[in-house]
Amino acid sequence: MGNVVTVGVHKCKIISGGCFGSEGKKYIIGGWGWAWCCVSQVDEVSLRMMTLKPSITSVETSEGVAVSCDGVAQVCIMKDPTMLALAAEQFVGMKDCDVEHIILQTIEGHLRAILGTMTVEQIFRDREGFAKKVREYAEPDVAKMGIRIISFVIQDVTDKVEYLHSLGVKQTAQVRRNADSGVASAKRTAGIACSEAEKVMMETKYHCDAMIAQNKRCYELKQA
Numbered sequence: 001m002g003n004v005v006t007v008g009v010h011k012c013k014i015i016s017g018g019c020f021g022s023e024g025k026k027y028i029i030g031g032w033g034w035a036w037c038c039v040s041q042v043d044e045v046s047l048r049m050m051t052l053k054p055s056i057t058s059v060e061t062s063e064g065v066a067v068s069c070d071g072v073a074q075v076c077i078m079k080d081p082t083m084l085a086l087a088a089e090q091f092v093g094m095k096d097c098d099v100e101h102i103i104l105q106t107i108e109g110h111l112r113a114i115l116g117t118m119t120v121e122q123i124f125r126d127r128e129g130f131a132k133k134v135r136e137y138a139e140p141d142v143a144k145m146g147i148r149i150i151s152f153v154i155q156d157v158t159d160k161v162e163y164l165h166s167l168g169v170k171q172t173a174q175v176r177r178n179a180d181s182g183v184a185s186a187k188r189t190a191g192i193a194c195s196e197a198e199k200v201m202m203e204t205k206y207h208c209d210a211m212i213a214q215n216k217r218c219y220e221l222k223q224a
Contacts, residue, residue, distance in 0.1 A: 087146030
């Protein structure tokens with residue numbers, strides 16, 4: 001005797017074994033399958049997206065400055081049959097919180113390793129590049145577990161010696177200097193343009209006055 005196993009699109013049912021000693025496995029997503037009583041084993045893994053929040057504290061950068069970093073990662077189990085088989089091998093029988101913990105530890109390990117190769121200024125100026133590097137290094141490892149990293153972003157980077165704050169102050173001062181320089185340059189350009197216009201105006205006025213005087217003399221001569 002057997003029974004019908006149904007499953008929604010957010011879960012995968014894994015039916016192992018079957019009649020006549022079958023040792024194959026069937027992966028069912030959003031459908032149904034047949035399981036034999038006392039012969040088949042039915043397991044499941046969740047295909048829902050998982051939100052992880054990797055967080056590491058006091059990791060030394062390449063300059064020896066200790067920083068703390070918080071991020072957010074969106075991950076899920078891939079639906080490709082090969083990847084499903086890997087995920088089933090790793091996670092069947094585990095609670096969702098245990099699965100999330102394993103993936104989180106993997107991402108945090110790569111985050112910690114990459115922080116140690118970068119300077120504080122590189123992290124401060126290019127968080128997107130930093131996050132991209134973490135994804136690139138972590139993806140092969142989590143893929144071995146059938147996991148795909150949908151997105152990963154850096155939320156916050158801090159340090160206890162206010163090194164990042166000093167970089168921010170320095171950058172703000174540079175922006176202000178650039179703004180002041182731009183204003184001064186604009187005023188200088190406007191002043192030069194105004195002077196050129198006044199020069200052209202005066203030259204035109206002198207030319208007109210000379211023409212008027214010449215015509216007046218010619219008229220007076222004719223009258224005489």
